[in-house]
Amino acid sequence: MVDILHRVGIKSSVAEVYSALTTTEGLAAWWTGNVRGDGGDLGDVLEFRFGAGGFNMKVRELVPGKRVSWEVVDGPQEWVGTHVHFDLDQAEEYAVVLFKHEGWREPVEFMHHCSTKWAVFLMSLKSLVETGKGAPEPYDVKIDNWN
Amino acid sequence: MVDILHRVGIKSSVAEVYSALTTTEGLAAWWTGNVRGDGGDLGDVLEFRFGAGGFNMKVRELVPGKRVSWEVVDGPQEWVGTHVHFDLDQAEEYAVVLFKHEGWREPVEFMHHCSTKWAVFLMSLKSLVETGKGAPEPYDVKIDNWN
Numbered sequence: 001m002v003d004i005l006h007r008v009g010i011k012s013s014v015a016e017v018y019s020a021l022t023t024t025e026g027l028a029a030w031w032t033g034n035v036r037g038d039g040g041d042l043g044d045v046l047e048f049r050f051g052a053g054g055f056n057m058k059v060r061e062l063v064p065g066k067r068v069s070w071e072v073v074d075g076p077q078e079w080v081g082t083h084v085h086f087d088l089d090q091a092e093e094y095a096v097v098l099f100k101h102e103g104w105r106e107p108v109e110f111m112h113h114c115s116t117k118w119a120v121f122l123m124s125l126k127s128l129v130e131t132g133k134g135a136p137e138p139y140d141v142k143i144d145n146w147n
Numbered sequence: 148m149v150d151i152l153h154r155v156g157i158k159s160s161v162a163e164v165y166s167a168l169t170t171t172e173g174l175a176a177w178w179t180g181n182v183r184g185d186g187g188d189l190g191d192v193l194e195f196r197f198g199a200g201g202f203n204m205k206v207r208e209l210v211p212g213k214r215v216s217w218e219v220v221d222g223p224q225e226w227v228g229t230h231v232h233f234d235l236d237q238a239e240e241y242a243v244v245l246f247k248h249e250g251w252r253e254p255v256e257f258m259h260h261c262s263t264k265w266a267v268f269l270m271s272l273k274s275l276v277e278t279g280k281g282a283p284e285p286y287d288v289k290i291d292n293w294n
């Protein structure tokens with residue numbers, strides 16, 4: 001098992017970041033505008049779409065201001081069964097986000113792509129919370145010949 | 148052992164990307180302006196500096212248009228002994244870079260930071276080769292409260 005790890009620091013409160021991770025409005029503004037469902041309760045399923053494909057996430061942990069965890073329940077086969085964790089911590093004026101996309105079975109080329117793409121979307125989350133403007137799909141930064 | 152993985156695609160030839168990875172001029176224009184040494188021969192040591200700290204890399208593999216590998220021989224203790232690989236492949240109009248920073252002993256918080264930071268610098272490499280303008284230190288994008 002291999003994991004994608006990232007860390008961003010956002011000049012804000014953890015409460016604001018938590019909101020951007022647990023509301024459809026927040027998620028639509030940094031990850032993909034094509035999101036359905038509700039991320040505010042355990043067991044909720046969020047449907048994120050990107051062009052033709054996408055991911056369905058079941059909300060597995062919610063600790064306000066501290067932690068959001070999802071399980072991937074549908075999507076590309078490499079993603080199904082993996083988990084996505086956002087751990088939050090207030091470090092003075094920064095809300096620090098430790099990100100982990102955990103449980104990839106193999107370090108395939110698609111995992112390399114997703115690692116870079118997660119970094120770009122986490123910078124979009126940072127921009128959204130700090131400035132009010134993120135860069136969600138379809139306005140996201142393209143990183144390679146896949147997306 | 149845990150690894151940082153990334154993938155970027157650059158609209159260019161692999162030869163141009165290879166040059167940006169093996170010349171001091173190229174490296175200075177996407178990673179850090181404060182670089183000394185020469186990266187064009189096996190065994191060369193490149194000294195990259197960022198503010199107070201930095202990394203010394205020994206060039207371990209050079210396959211023109213295909214692969215560049217460095218061993219970290221000095222720097223933060225978490226980095227020493229790790230290896231950095233850039234594998235290049237031409238996919239039609241894109242030079243695809245598969246990046247691996249291999250051999251971290253533990254998935255420490257600093258590794259999360261470095262993973263995101265590598266993504267940002269690889270996007271700087273992409274920008275340099277595609278547009279002639281990268282975002283090397285000290286003009287790089289700050290990702291958190293550390294840098």
